[in-house]
Amino acid sequence: MSQTRLSNTSRAILGILSTGPLSGYDIKAFADSSVRHFWAVSYGQLYPELKALAAAGLVAAEAQPRGFRRRTVYSLTETGRAALADWLAEPIAGGHELRDELLLKLFFSDPVSPSHLQTLLRQMRRRHEEAAADLTDQQEKLGPRAGALRQAVSRFGGEYHRFRADWCTRLLAEIQGEARR
Amino acid sequence: MSQTRLSNTSRAILGILSTGPLSGYDIKAFADSSVRHFWAVSYGQLYPELKALAAAGLVAAEAQPRGFRRRTVYSLTETGRAALADWLAEPIAGGHELRDELLLKLFFSDPVSPSHLQTLLRQMRRRHEEAAADLTDQQEKLGPRAGALRQAVSRFGGEYHRFRADWCTRLLAEIQGEARR
DNA sequence: GGTACCATGTAACTCGTTACATGATTGT
DNA sequence: ACAATCATGTAACGAGTTACATGGTACC
Numbered sequence: 001m002s003q004t005r006l007s008n009t010s011r012a013i014l015g016i017l018s019t020g021p022l023s024g025y026d027i028k029a030f031a032d033s034s035v036r037h038f039w040a041v042s043y044g045q046l047y048p049e050l051k052a053l054a055a056a057g058l059v060a061a062e063a064q065p066r067g068f069r070r071r072t073v074y075s076l077t078e079t080g081r082a083a084l085a086d087w088l089a090e091p092i093a094g095g096h097e098l099r100d101e102l103l104l105k106l107f108f109s110d111p112v113s114p115s116h117l118q119t120l121l122r123q124m125r126r127r128h129e130e131a132a133a134d135l136t137d138q139q140e141k142l143g144p145r146a147g148a149l150r151q152a153v154s155r156f157g158g159e160y161h162r163f164r165a166d167w168c169t170r171l172l173a174e175i176q177g178e179a180r181r
Numbered sequence: 182m183s184q185t186r187l188s189n190t191s192r193a194i195l196g197i198l199s200t201g202p203l204s205g206y207d208i209k210a211f212a213d214s215s216v217r218h219f220w221a222v223s224y225g226q227l228y229p230e231l232k233a234l235a236a237a238g239l240v241a242a243e244a245q246p247r248g249f250r251r252r253t254v255y256s257l258t259e260t261g262r263a264a265l266a267d268w269l270a271e272p273i274a275g276g277h278e279l280r281d282e283l284l285l286k287l288f289f290s291d292p293v294s295p296s297h298l299q300t301l302l303r304q305m306r307r308r309h310e311e312a313a314a315d316l317t318d319q320q321e322k323l324g325p326r327a328g329a330l331r332q333a334v335s336r337f338g339g340e341y342h343r344f345r346a347d348w349c350t351r352l353l354a355e356i357q358g359e360a361r362r
Numbered sequence: 363g364g365t366a367c368c369a370t371g372t373a374a375c376t377c378g379t380t381a382c383a384t385g386a387t388t389g390t
Numbered sequence: 391a392c393a394a395t396c397a398t399g400t401a402a403c404g405a406g407t408t409a410c411a412t413g414g415t416a417c418c
Contacts, residue, residue: 007405008282015289025369038284045406047371069369069414088293091304092283096312099378101189102273103219103334108196110328112269117330123272131277147291148359149298152352153284163344171333178329188377206397226378228399250386250397280406 004056006083010049012039014076014084017059021075024050034150037135037157050074058083114175121175125168132161185237187264191230193220195257195265198240202256205231215331218316218338231255239264295356302356306349313342 006014016022016030024047031041050072053059058080064073076084102124109117135157142154187195197203197211205228212222231253234240239261245254257265283305290298316338323335 008280008285009405011289012285015285018289023369024371035285035288038279038281038288040278040280040406042407043369043371044373044408066368067415071369084289088286088290089297091301092286094282095308096281096283097221098219099189099221100219100277101275102277103337104189104193104196104216105269105273106330107216107334108192108199108265109269110330116270120272127276148355149287149291152355153288156284156348159348160344163341167337167340174329174333186376190377204397205399206395221378223379224397224399225380225401247396248387252397 004052006087007049008039009041009045010053010058011084011087012041013046013049013053014058014080014087017074017076018081018084021062021073023064023071023073025071027074033138033141037131038153053080114178117175118172121168121172125165125172128161128165128168132158132165135161185233187268188230189220190222190226191234191239192265192268193222194227194230194234195239195261195268198255198257199262199265202243202254204245204252204254206252208255214319214322218312219334234261295359298356299353302349302353306346306353309342309346309349313339313346316342 012031012035013027016027016035022030024043027050028041028043028046031039035041050059050061054061054074057077059074060077062073062075063070065071105120109120135154139151139154139158142151144151193212193216194208197208197216203211205224208231209222209224209227212220216222231240231242235242235255238258240255241258243254243256244251246252283301286301290301316335320332320335320339323332325332
């Protein structure tokens with residue numbers, strides 16, 4: 001009942017556990033194959049958070065060693081499930097802050113040579129294309145049996161990266177036009 | 182010459198100062214009216230960073246009080262200008278990490294009632310529309326005399342928020358379809 | 363015997379926000 | 391007088407990453 005404010009990563013953990021008990025390692029694997037594109041989770045945060053969640057009574061820890069390899073499996077408690085539901089019911093808290101190094105850099109890149117900008121933008125485009133492909137894969141793996149919103153979010157990811165890749169293409173075209181003058 | 186790694190916020194400061202000397206307060210004002218949509222700057226970071234940049238010799242501080250109100254104006258040094266150029270010349274460092282509370286929430290929202298989802302999505306759409314409008318304003322203020330990339334980045338901001346607003350609309354339609362069944 | 367994967371953790375660090383504090387100046 | 395704005399800062403906190411450390415197990 002100690003109403004310690006949850007971090008979003010904790011909520012992600014609760015969300016992941018809502019489908020069933022998992023070990024820390026498995027939570028990480030799940031996160032890496034699902035939410036990592038918009039909410040990455042690292043071990044360095046995961047394990048301490050799990051302990052904190054257990055201490056707060058939101059998850060229950062059970063030792064389930066495999067052979068001599070220790071292993072702790074976590075499952076949602078009723079309070080944990082309630083905390084997750086509370087969060088989902090809340091309106092979105094703050095403003096969608098965005099930290100985008102590429103945009104920051106581009107904003108100050110007017111004095112930079114067009115050829116270097118081209119390299120930069122092609123590189124970015126490449127990355128977004130890769131991310132988009134990755135998400136399309138993921139979407140297929142999810143399959144049609146996944147929840148509608150999970151699908152929608154995954155689809156959004158793909159569209160988002162494609163959107164940015166396209167923007168790179170358009171900007172490249174502009175720069176070429178400029179360079180020809 | 183003490184090659185202390187620069188934070189992106191420091192680079193933003195250098196970028197802002199590249200157009201001319203400014204006080205901390207003015208840097209903040211400039212940032213708020215330009216880069217804040219993709220790189221927000223707070224006083225709590227700004228002033229300490231300015232001191233650090235001055236200590237590292239990347240900016241020069243000059244006391245320019247107005248009456249009895251103290252005021253320090255910072256300007257780029259040659260090393261500072263070089264550091265900025267170095268950064269602009271570098272390829273983009275890491276992968277565009279994204280932290281998006283809305284997507285995280287939606288990903289786990291399949292069990293949530295459609296009516297609540299509608300409220301959530303409408304709220305988000307509203308915010309994106311506001312942000313888009315704000316950026317369109319900014320773009321006009323920038324005018325046609327601003328650098329091509331500054332314009333492009335500002336334009337991207339608008340398109341980005343519009344893109345997300347549209348996505349909300351599409352998702353809302355899907356949810357309604359679902360709810361009617 | 364080696365490599366890959368399973369499994370768990372910690373310490374140091376970076377970046378950034380929030381909340382507070384202080385005081386001058388300008389305009390109503 | 392008061393509010394708004396100019397101007398500068400600091401302390402405490404929060405979230406997250408990185409690098410490291412440790413060891414079991416499975417398979418070739």
